[in-house]
Amino acid sequence: MNKNIYMQIYNDYSAQVQSGSLSTGQKLPSENELAGAYRTSRETVRKALHMLSENGYIHKIKGKGSFVLDTQRMSFPVSGLVTFKEVSERLGRSVRTIVYENDCVPSTAEIRRCLQLKEPGPVWKVVRAREIEGEKIILDKDYFLTTYVPSLSLEAATNSIYEYLEQKLNLPISYAKKEISVEEVTPEDKLLLDLHDYQHIVVVRNYVYLVDTTLFQYTESRHRLDKFQFVDFARRVKN
Amino acid sequence: MNKNIYMQIYNDYSAQVQSGSLSTGQKLPSENELAGAYRTSRETVRKALHMLSENGYIHKIKGKGSFVLDTQRMSFPVSGLVTFKEVSERLGRSVRTIVYENDCVPSTAEIRRCLQLKEPGPVWKVVRAREIEGEKIILDKDYFLTTYVPSLSLEAATNSIYEYLEQKLNLPISYAKKEISVEEVTPEDKLLLDLHDYQHIVVVRNYVYLVDTTLFQYTESRHRLDKFQFVDFARRVKN
DNA sequence: GATTCTATCTTGTATATACAGGTTGTCAAA
DNA sequence: TTTGACAACCTGTATATACAAGATAGAATC
Missing domain, CATH: 3.40.1410.10 (Chorismate lyase-like)
Structure with a gap:
């Protein structure tokens, strides 16, 4: 399941956002900090953050950072194939x-x-x-x-x-x-x-x-x- | 409009797919060929191809290449905000x-x-x-x-x-x-x-x-x- | 002839580096 | 006090490189 590093980061954070343990508007660690925490490169972190952004979990602002979006209100599929x-x-x-x-x-x-x-x-x-x-x-x-x-x-x-x-x-x-x-x-x-x-x-x-x-x-x-x-x-x- | 190289590639190919000048199933040039053609790096090409794939224009197969999807049948918005x-x-x-x-x-x-x-x-x-x-x-x-x-x-x-x-x-x-x-x-x-x-x-x-x-x-x-x-x-x- | 191996093409993942440009706070000058 | 310059930090774009792994065609082997 965690074969890819960027998938692991994506899964970690999408789960945290969905469970509500990260609250709306909260700032994520910077790309460099995440790279350090996961002992990987910034580009790999960026790939994970891009996916989180594409799927409506976070929102990135140039010069500021990544912020948690309000997914509570999205009761049904955020997108994608859901059974x-x-x-x-x-x-x-x-x-x-x-x-x-x-x-x-x-x-x-x-x-x-x-x-x-x-x-x-x-x-x-x-x-x-x-x-x-x-x-x-x-x-x-x-x-x-x-x-x-x-x-x-x-x-x-x-x-x-x-x-x-x-x-x-x-x-x-x-x-x-x-x-x-x-x-x-x-x-x-x-x-x-x-x-x-x-x-x-x-x-x-x-x-x-x-x-x-x-x-x-x-x-x-x-x-x-x-x-x-x-x-x-x-x-x-x-x- | 063409400030970013990857955006230029994306616009070029999304337009070609939508207009039908590239037909369904057709193979795109390989990432290395595209990098050469646009005088850029493979990573930049990959960013453009990833966007094309996300938006339903193409389909990538590991080891084979990128192929044009059937967008003719998708009469309405492929996705995103359309007015x-x-x-x-x-x-x-x-x-x-x-x-x-x-x-x-x-x-x-x-x-x-x-x-x-x-x-x-x-x-x-x-x-x-x-x-x-x-x-x-x-x-x-x-x-x-x-x-x-x-x-x-x-x-x-x-x-x-x-x-x-x-x-x-x-x-x-x-x-x-x-x-x-x-x-x-x-x-x-x-x-x-x-x-x-x-x-x-x-x-x-x-x-x-x-x-x-x-x-x-x-x-x-x-x-x-x-x-x-x-x-x-x-x-x-x-x- | 059928199979296996191999060389070579392809895309996927990961790393390191560089610079551009937005954001923010600090500190000195007016 | 206000203004402006600047440093420090942030994300965005681009490049070069390396290796992993799937696909394929042709050569070598059985």
Whole structure:
């Protein structure tokens, strides 16, 4: 885990900021001090601080130093790929996952388009509802390339698929693209979720890529309107 | 604009990827070749390539090289702060901005909470509707600290406020936090937008910070359900 | 022919150094 | 007291170098 020095510094400080043991606005040690403390060079420290800055943990001011940002208010993912399990654990609510489907199915034209498949063939399909405080709020529909995910146990589907993919199958996940939009509810939504009388639903389409840039997973996450929230942290890039 | 070498490289290649003059999957010159071409060091090239990678333009593979990613499909902001003007220009649709309000008003408790103001005082308020293809789709409500934005011309409000703030007032914008949620429509929404019969509306709350970490702007962007889309690019951070 | 080894290319990590330029406090001069 | 010069410290940019480690093609070996 701590193979790289700059990763170790990043992990140390991101943990401290998240746990609140460093308070908002507090000044970090200077780059030279950190270099001394970790017995490394200033450039290595700078790499860690740059990552912390990119991910919204700290803020650097030229001539002054690095300062802790307010992450308390960022309740949801600061950015990046965060799983339902991680989020719900952070929220500390009573959550439950109901697996409706978990098997190998022939791919429809729609799914082939999403997974950029040219030829017909099977895909692994998982349909799950997420129950929060007794209400089924989110419908997750996952599709995997059978090349990478030949099968999936019910246990893995009930817990965290990501954990299984990364730790057991050792799949090198690299990046993902999210699309958020609002669409009309389908009969399936009404059947599998506790929708009340909402006519629309928030759809988050997630395209997950491996390090070799192959698209291997497509996820459709359908959230009930009133329970949906998404938080994004963005830095201004000067032109 | 080209003060920094790495920024020049970044701008060169991000432009080439966006314009499509570099096609998806194409290999970039190696870091050493680029260093030679720009008469600079490999570390400087690496800084530029890292930025391109962070922003979803390219993908680096250890031992192989850097490859152009598919940005065509990422129709909306790849990430970061993108203004309505920039987006609409890219879409090439007929768009129009209607300014409903543009003046200095006393702050309400709600606004003080959003702008983290402790004491009562005036704020600069701008309310605008965005018309796309003849329909008023988006309602933008902007609130600025009068310390930084004492007044705003009708012309600046009609065009791009960001352009005015950054280029005329020279305000050093650093980062922003976005919150996306869905809420019930208000009477004001019904009055100022072409809402049809939608009962809900997508609300994007935008908190904009300066480099000294002061929150100076709060924007509420209210989108009609059927026209809302948000795209996010995220890289996996290993722990 | 199939396999292994190796040379060489690539990117990733780490170090040392230099100078530019923003920030702050001190101390002397006006 | 106020002002200005300056030193000390901070981050930002750039360069040179070294070695680790993944990828690949071709030579050597079995």
